[in-house]
Amino acid sequence: MSSNYRVVAEEPLRAFTEQVFRSMGCPDDDATLAADVLLAADLRGIDSHGVARLPGYVRLWQRQRINAIPNIKTVWETPTTATIDGDAGLGLVVAPRAMDLAMAKAREYGSGWVAIRNSNHFGIAAYHALKAVGEDMIGFAVTNASPLVAPTFSRERLLGTNPICYAFPAGDYPPLVVDMATSAAANGKLEIAERASQSIPEGWVLDPQGASATDPSALKAGGMLLPLGSDYTHGSHKGYGLSSVVDILSGVLSGANYGPWVPPFVAFLDPAPNPPGEGLGHFVGAMRVDGFRTAETFKTHIDNWITRFKNAERLHENQPVIIPGEPEHQMTLKRKREGIPLVAPVWSALETLGAELTVPLPPTAG
């Protein structure tokens, strides 16, 4: 392992993360839950959404934009739908509570759907969708996010990277999980290129003047991410459309902010004035597989689907077709064994945070 990395075992990193959340004033259960969501990202290899974000949550709490002791309330309800007010709590805590409610409704009525307002970033969507899979349900989770993406034909940041996640139980295989930003490239990929001083492909970013950019710093300089599809010819209106769906389900339906009014994740940027809603929003849902056919039959066919796609003819001999969610499952097994590599800037930020909050750092290797 290069000296640009420190490797930390899962459990000490989890204990450190929990302790940081407790230092913020989170109740023990909430600290445990929030740490579990962040660790799930690190274990799955979604490094941008794991403990790398821990300082960000602390900074928002310090600015009083995150409430460590939220009174999470169900403010609207039918047998299978509800709206939850997260009381400015951590999305890492609010979203799992919302998913619990969706699953309770699904247990009783077959499906359950919960819109969440007045929340904050909820980590990886897959964490929330996968909760449902454990009970043989199909899980769904989306969230809106700070505006970084320009709609097709615009040069204004009006949408977040607004991820969509669907998770399905399988039989012999790990769950099939589609968890994707609706932008052409996620912000994390730009950060990796920037750290490595590499250029990025055309089709990811426009510069502030609206011209195609291959410099990864163009986004921070005021540029914008492009929707999935990159340009109109290649279907960017579809990426824009999907991102709009996420924004409407998460923000317009719940009473959260939407579009350019979604509050920024970074504490040094202030939220927009005169917002039309409260905080940012999520939308989660669960459907019992056995609301449609037996779970056993479904899983037999999912396994058949996966086997067929794994055996698809390849474009390049050494590159098999990837089953959505399988690389993240393999990465989880590997990192549980070998530990979680943290790049130097992330480790350094955790050192600062630990010193500030007097939380002892986990031991590292590498």
Add this chain to the structure above:
Amino acid sequence: MSSNYRVVAEEPLRAFTEQVFRSMGCPDDDATLAADVLLAADLRGIDSHGVARLPGYVRLWQRQRINAIPNIKTVWETPTTATIDGDAGLGLVVAPRAMDLAMAKAREYGSGWVAIRNSNHFGIAAYHALKAVGEDMIGFAVTNASPLVAPTFSRERLLGTNPICYAFPAGDYPPLVVDMATSAAANGKLEIAERASQSIPEGWVLDPQGASATDPSALKAGGMLLPLGSDYTHGSHKGYGLSSVVDILSGVLSGANYGPWVPPFVAFLDPAPNPPGEGLGHFVGAMRVDGFRTAETFKTHIDNWITRFKNAERLHENQPVIIPGEPEHQMTLKRKREGIPLVAPVWSALETLGAELTVPLPPTAG
């Protein structure tokens, strides 16, 4: 209007289409419904999915792959979920019945979700999703389709263009409708390029050897469509993932066929041997907006969303940002006034069909 087009008024074209379905043996109500779905496509400007497909349905019926008098049955049910067996009926008839059931469940419980197996092509997804909007519900409709799309890293057709549609009610604006193939380009765009002897952009199609193709005939020659995103660098794994979600909801969950086993729409190709399911599949759903907040408040905010996005800074002065569903709404108003233009090959196919079934053709202009 060029002589390559005939213009037909809506009502005579509708009457012709109904009569063709009645000639197939469809009950009157079913013929009316099926014609309504096809006409909606023509009115909205989705010419590839309107009466252009009418001969295709007739040919499938002649091959006994469409049952004109289906016994559509609910075969599995919870309060908010169900599976419907379409008995090999027209998807144009089966899917609206399924949406009726989803909406009945939503009226009672807040949401309703119906998987459909043993069906055929259902026309445009927007027709089905928009039914829900009329009752202030959010509509959802997806379908799998004949395999034409290769997953990322494969050169095998394993997925259809598998569209996704979400429709939301608005206040002063028309409904916001995202209705999109999950491929980079829809088949219809290739047909238009082929008729005009034009090349297509890279990123839409691979040739049978898996190389990038700019000849629109490459698909018919055994090539494959690319998922939304076009290549891995630009996120084609996301298009592949979305298409997989559609395939699993439509096929694996319902008991229909999925992946490469989805039966072809064209009658001259036989279905795959030893299929794992029955016919092709759809999945539709409805959620009451007032399951989350009042419909009035929601619509006020949707209008605010739309106004904000309409006024987004433009990349090109003369090209405003498009609100999903608005061009199709405008086209509907125009074609209801001015008639529906049918290209010469479509008109010619309708002439043949009319002669064969002794259904008098509608009057035309142009």
